[in-house]
Amino acid sequence: MTGSVLAAGSVADTPGAEPVIEVRDLRMSYGDKEVLAGVDFTATAGEVLVLLGPNGAGKTTTIEILEGFRRRSGGEVRVLGVDPEQGAELWRARLGVVLQSWRDHSKWKVRELLHHLGGYYAEFSTGDRPRPWPVDELLEVVGLTESAGTRIARLSGGQRRRLDVAIGIVGRPELLFLDEPTVGFDPEARREFHDLVHRLTDVDETTIMLTTHDLDEAEKLADRILILAKGRIVADGSADELSRQVAGETEIRWTRAGQRFVHSAADATGFVRELFRQHGDAIGDLEVRPSSLEETYMKLVREAEGGAR
Numbered sequence: 001m002t003g004s005v006l007a008a009g010s011v012a013d014t015p016g017a018e019p020v021i022e023v024r025d026l027r028m029s030y031g032d033k034e035v036l037a038g039v040d041f042t043a044t045a046g047e048v049l050v051l052l053g054p055n056g057a058g059k060t061t062t063i064e065i066l067e068g069f070r071r072r073s074g075g076e077v078r079v080l081g082v083d084p085e086q087g088a089e090l091w092r093a094r095l096g097v098v099l100q101s102w103r104d105h106s107k108w109k110v111r112e113l114l115h116h117l118g119g120y121y122a123e124f125s126t127g128d129r130p131r132p133w134p135v136d137e138l139l140e141v142v143g144l145t146e147s148a149g150t151r152i153a154r155l156s157g158g159q160r161r162r163l164d165v166a167i168g169i170v171g172r173p174e175l176l177f178l179d180e181p182t183v184g185f186d187p188e189a190r191r192e193f194h195d196l197v198h199r200l201t202d203v204d205e206t207t208i209m210l211t212t213h214d215l216d217e218a219e220k221l222a223d224r225i226l227i228l229a230k231g232r233i234v235a236d237g238s239a240d241e242l243s244r245q246v247a248g249e250t251e252i253r254w255t256r257a258g259q260r261f262v263h264s265a266a267d268a269t270g271f272v273r274e275l276f277r278q279h280g281d282a283i284g285d286l287e288v289r290p291s292s293l294e295e296t297y298m299k300l301v302r303e304a305e306g307g308a309r
Ligand SMILES: Nc1ncnc2c1ncn2[C@@H]1O[C@H](COP(=O)(O)OP(=O)(O)OP(=O)(O)O)[C@@H](O)[C@H]1O
Pocket: 030, 035, 053, 054, 055, 056, 057, 058, 059, 060, 061, 062
């Protein structure tokens, strides 16, 4: 890997300039089956990246490779400046990983478990980032204060997921991976979780990479959305940037003579101009709506899969 664009130390002299995640031409096959066929992206400090893609696209595989839990077939990866396959204990302490629900330790009480796990991070404490997160503060942050003395086996699904998040952040990670974090959350828990994500990035400048199938959630949380399809990143940008990337999707609605009309146009401005030229004052209730993330997502995935638009 010597001489590559990812060579360690290439930008190390400029504090803060080094990307938190750098992925170049990442490839992964399971046996004969190629799941990742050349994935490229970067993440910078404090960004929230949302990885979207159809079932089986390779989102979990990608995240597991970045976490150092899975060996890649090819390509170059740096996470916090380190190849995850070489990641030592100190590197691991700087990462937070929220796995699917924490099933063991069901007899432990919430506070005990967090206190216990947090203990492992004390030796990695720094002036900038005192570790671990004080348990009471952490309980407050994830909304589990009232369940502090509850045995894990007795938590509801949503509370358990909050505990998963608490476990992921107890070491005050610089980079946090969340794989479908809000599955099973009720709307209130979901909103609180979104607030928590914003707090983590605002207060601690934590970089967050998460997967979800909830496009509304993606739109609310993401600084950048990555769409993975057919083994590649087929779109990379904010929700607005992605919708601009997809042409012909602006929806125009209006009423005229008591009737409702809907039309999709690539050149919405031109269409509206023509509409007024023809019908002028007869036009009412005009709405021009850029395509939703769902429409954009569907279109980009279908294009990647070579299907009909
Ligand atoms: N350990 C494994 N051995 C063989 N194939 C695997 C393994 N793990 C995943 N796969 C396959 O790789 C592909 C990608 O799986 P992955 O779980 O990464 O996708 P995903 O995008 O996270 O999917 P979902 O949205 O359904 O969670 C799937 O076809 C899956 O069956």
